[in-house]
Amino acid sequence: MNYPDEPLPGSDPGPDPSPERLRRALALAGIGAIALGAVGAFAWTAGWLGADRLTAGQVVDAVEANGGPHPGFRRAHAKGVCITGTFTGSADGRALSAAEAFSGETLPVLGRFSIGGGDPHGSDASARVRSLALQLGGRGEPQWRMAMNSFPFLAVATPQAFHQQTLASRPDPATGKADPVAMEAFLADHPRARAFQQWAKAAPWSDSWANTEYNSVNAFRFVDADGGERFVRWSMQPRTPFRELDAAERERADAGFLAADLDQRLQSGPLHWDMVVTLAAPGDVVEDPSVPWPDARDQVVVGTLTLLHAEPQSTGACRDINFDPLVLPHGVAASGDPILAARSATYAQSFNRRQRELALGQGNAATTPEATP
């Protein structure tokens, strides 16, 4: 007995018997499925498919939407000035980390002072947060970039919470203010954000970038020459004495008083900060930047930052640097803090967008010095 499709012995098999056709059809379907599967997996990895995951682009989109378009400028901490100076590490620093910064030799420093917020023309007196970003080491060398802030701890512990906070702070187009109901709902779920608000309300404002303390906030790992590791946070502690700028003085202050003050101080000489490292004790949470470590932790002075010169960011070298806090030298490594990874990812997005705008000629405001009134 023969199956209908099987050719009879000795007869012409025909040009295309059915089992062969079926085999080819299955093969073609298999190839199509493999190609489609590959494209789908690629699109998913790129974040084009699957709306449930937060992407770096979405975080920056939300920040942009809150601040309005300012092409060519940083998406956050848009207003600032460029600075240059030096860093010299101490023997105590050398004992904690094999980083070149602690070798005892003086390294060149490029940096930037800024105020919080996405408005490059915002008023200095209304910005609660001040920042200092640094790049230790030159071009073509292993560098150490830092992006430090005047707050002692962050309001949130994850990029997802940061994104929710951005969405809750979105200004209502009618009033220009955030929806208080949305913000209250966010705060109810995030007690550390409420603690941050209390810090913002209670902590005294300094009257200068020069007498402000700047904190790494995120934890890092220091690795010494023998491979010994310690979790640390650090601060740049100013040698310039603190002076409070009270509410009445803030009312009267010029929109650009911080840059004017800095210029004046640098004319009479360099400004100094001590880099002070705080060592984590066993059991301290290293992956949550919203929780400060207890005050009693050991502190070590690991070096001195000296600032010599300031210039407008529109023409200064800091304009085209992405102060990614994960550009780290040998001897310093990241902790598992998810905010640290998210800062690296979102700063890269901000950098790509603003450099693209400069290339397309849309960012002239960011490359032209502002006329001084």
Place this chain on the structure above:
Amino acid sequence: MSAHDTNPAHFNRTARSLHWLMAVLIIAMLFIGVGMVSSVSARPWLIDLHRPMGIAILLLAVLRLRNRMRHQPPALPASLPVWQRRAAHASHWLLYGLMVALPVIGWAMLSAAGDPVRMASGLVLPPIAPQDPLVYAALRAAHGWLAYLLFATVVLHVSAALLHAWVYRDGVFGAMTGARKPG
């Protein structure tokens, strides 16, 4: 079979080894690349893989091109229509071009950004492009779009290879696996 066979049945052993090693590296790189740009959590370890893997692909691609110039590859079967023969040659040279161009553009792009081109802790490559926002923006756009082009070409290449293996069964796939040529 001599090393200078005028119509060998297979790519030589060097070509086959490099092909399969680079296939794994390049497909992994494409996914690492789009993943690290979108992810809010995985960028640090993905980019630490991406830079040295890119330089490794560049070095392997140079070895591979040298080998390709010195050893005649097997001819495509005469049964193949002319347009498929042309598409095969064009896509192979596009693949070679992109596996050299993408790492070089990536290296130049980081140089233009002023970023250290970090291979490992404490080991960085020298910059190969001036630090400039316009140069950076052009290279960054090129790196992304050429990577999408490479992905599309890889998908077509794999589909065509499987078509030869499963439908045509003409020995083209075997030329790269080292299997015996039929007939």
